[in-house]
Amino acid sequence: MKRLIIPEQAAYRQIRKRNAVADADLQFAVVEIMEAVAKQGDEALRFYNERFDDYIGDLKLDPKQIDEAEALIEEKLKEAIDRAYLNIYKYHKAQERAVERITTSKGIECWREARAIEAVGLYVPGGTAPLFSTVLMLGIPSQIAGNPKRVLCSPAGKDGEIHPAILYAAKKCGIREIFKVGGAQAIAALSFGTESIPKVDKVFGPGNSYVTEAKRQALAYGLAIDMPAGPSEVLVIADEKAEARVVAADLLSQAEHGPDSQVILISNSENFLDEVDGELRSLLRNLPRSAFALSALQQSYSIYFPNLEQAFECSNFYAPEHLILNLDNAEKWISKVKRAGSVFLGPFAAESMGDYASGTNHTLPTAAFARNYSGLSLESFQTQISFQNINKEGLADLGPSVSLMARAEGLEAHALAVEIRLKNERI
C-alpha cells in the first residue's frame, strides 16, 4: 500500500479516481453485442454463449432443476443460506411504508403509494465462484416488492450448468424463470427481449466491465438500471485500539475481489499503519487469491491523519462503497458519515457479515457513486405514484390561486381547467 501522510485535497482527488481504466474498444464491443441481440435474438445469444462461455445448449433452465438443487448442496451451506435469507428478508421487509395521506390544505389530500415494477431482470455474474449471495440480495427485495415478472440471467459454468447453490437461493426467492446467458448479451436480451427472454423494465445486479457498459447503453433504450457499477472497494478508519490483524483481513477481503479493487486505510496512528502492513504480508502468504490481492494492494493507500475529523473528511470525499469504522465507540462517529454505501461499526463488524448475512444489501454504489446513488433497497423494485383527492371545498379554496399562477406562467388552459370547474354548477 502506498503511504500518505496528512495528504492535501489534491491528493484525495487522485485517490478518488480508483483504478478504473476507460476503454473505448469495450464500448464498441458492447454496441456490437447489443445490436446483434436486438436483431437476431436467441440466435445471437447462442452464438455468444458458445464463444464466451463454451456453452452449447438450451437458453432456458429447466425449472425442475430449481427444485432439485436443494438435494445437491451440503446441508450446512443450505442452513447458512437459510439464515442469511431470514436476516435479509427481515431488513428489507421493514422498508415497506404504510400509505400516509397528508391533508395539505382544506379539502385536499395528497399521498404516495408504492407499486411493484412490472418486469425486472436480475443479473448474477458467473466466473470462478457461484454468487448465490447476489441472488439473495436481488431476489429478496424483489420478492417482497412482488414484481409480477422476475427473470434471472447467469452464465452457465464450465460444466454447462448453473451452480445448485444459485438455484437454491433462487428457489427461496420464488424465482422460476432462469436463463443461461451472461455478460453484455444478457443485458441486451433483457433490454430488447428475444424469443426466449422477456424484455424487462429495470435491470439489477453487478457484473464485469462488459455488463456495466451494457447497462449504461441500455439506459438509452428506455431501461432503468439499479446503479452504475464498478470494482469493489473498502475504506477502513481505525484507531490504535483496533486489532491490526483484523483490519488487515478486512482490507484483504476486498482486495481479493480482483486487481482493480481498491482498499484504503486511514488511521490517526502511523505505528498502527505499520502494524497493518506487517499483518498484510503475513496473511497474504496463505491466501488462494493472493495474486489478485497483491495487485489491488499496490494500487491502494494507507493514510495518516493526526485527527479523526480529517479522516472522515477524506472518507466522505472518497465516498467508499464499504466503510468500516473500527474505532473506539464507533457509534459516536455516525453523524460524520456523509457519503458511503454501507457502514460497519465497531471491531466485530466484518464487512463480510454484510456481504452475506447481516441483513443489509450488498449491492452498493462504487467508484464514488455513493455521493449520488444509494444501495439497493425495496424501493429500487418499486415506483411511487402520487395521488391527490380534491373535493369541492378544496377546489373553491385553492383553485383561484392556481388559475392566477397558471396565467402568470402563460398557460391559459391550465387556468381554464380550474375555472370551468369553479363555475360549473353540475359538479
Added chain:
Amino acid sequence: MKRLIIPEQAAYRQIRKRNAVADADLQFAVVEIMEAVAKQGDEALRFYNERFDDYIGDLKLDPKQIDEAEALIEEKLKEAIDRAYLNIYKYHKAQERAVERITTSKGIECWREARAIEAVGLYVPGGTAPLFSTVLMLGIPSQIAGNPKRVLCSPAGKDGEIHPAILYAAKKCGIREIFKVGGAQAIAALSFGTESIPKVDKVFGPGNSYVTEAKRQALAYGLAIDMPAGPSEVLVIADEKAEARVVAADLLSQAEHGPDSQVILISNSENFLDEVDGELRSLLRNLPRSAFALSALQQSYSIYFPNLEQAFECSNFYAPEHLILNLDNAEKWISKVKRAGSVFLGPFAAESMGDYASGTNHTLPTAAFARNYSGLSLESFQTQISFQNINKEGLADLGPSVSLMARAEGLEAHALAVEIRLKNERI
C-alpha cells in the same frame, strides 16, 4: 383526436410511442456543447448565451436581485406562490423518515440513514413563460433535504433578466446561487464545473430536447439525474357522469404545452367522447396557445372501451405522466392504477392543481418512464446509507455461517475476516 374503438394491444404499442422524434443531429450538437464547456468553461457559456439567448452579461445573478424581486411582483401572485409553497412544503416534509433500527438477529442491528446529497443543480427552463412553479418543485424538497450546495441555472429572458417570480420562489426556497445560463450548456456547466459554476453531484429539472439529451450525456461523466424527461402528457379516464367541458379543459391544459405533447381520453361511453370532441372545438377558439394545442390534439387519441377494467389495462400499458380519474367514486379504482406519475381523483381534481399547489411534485416521469421511474420526492435529494452494528454475540452467532458461505463462493479472505475475529481474545 383520433378515435379508437376497443383497440387491441398492438394499437396500444403504437400509442405508447408518443410523438417523440429521435434526432441524431441533436445528439451531436449536444456533444459539441458539452465538450466546449468542459474545455473553455465560462467563455463557452458566454458564447452560447449570446448565440442562443441574445444575452451578453454576467453569468452570476447578483444575489441582491433575489431580495429585491418580492417588490416587483403583484401582491396576489405573491400570495398564491406563498400558498403553493406551504402545501408543497407540507407534503414533502412528511416524506422524512425516522431512523428505524432493525435487529435482524441476535446481536446484529441494521438500519438506514438519509444524507443530503452534497451539491445539486436545479434547472429551470426559460422560454415564453416564467416557470416559478418549477423553482418550487425543485427548491422545496432540496430545502428540506438540506443539500449544502444548491445551484440554480435558468436562461436570461429577452430583457437580460430572470423573471422576479422565479427569483421570489427561489428566495422562499433559500436559494442564493443563481446563474443566467440555459440549455445544454447549463447542464454541461453543472457536470464539469466552470470558473463560475460549481460542479454538482446531481441535476434536476425539466427542459427541451437539448437539455434532456445533455442530461443523458452527463450520466457518462458520473452525474446523476432526476429522470429522463420528455414532452408532457395526460391520460383521462372518464365515465358518463363526468362533465365533457371539464374533461376537454383538462386535455387542453396538457395539449397547450407544445405540439409534441400528447393527450389520451378513455371512456366507456362513445357518446361522451363525441361530447368532449365538441367541447374541445369550442374551447380551442379562445385559447392563446391554440396552435400548439391543435397540433398536439392531432397526435392524440380518444378511446372507447365498453368496460373500465380495459381502460385501466390500457392506461397502465401507456404509463401516463398525469392520470385523471374523472369517475364516479374514483377512490375505488386506486388499486387498478399500476403505472402513472401522478393521479388526480374525482371531478374537482384538475391536473393544474397538482402542477402548482396541491402539494404533490409536478416533476414526473413522461414517455412511459412511469413504468420504471418515480416522480421527484424528498428522497431524490438524498442518499440512503446502510449501517450495521454487530456485537461480540452477534459475530459469534452468525459469523460461522458467513465464513462458510464466503468459502463456498471461493472468497477465502472474506471467511478469514470473520474467523480472525472469532479467534481473537483481545477484542
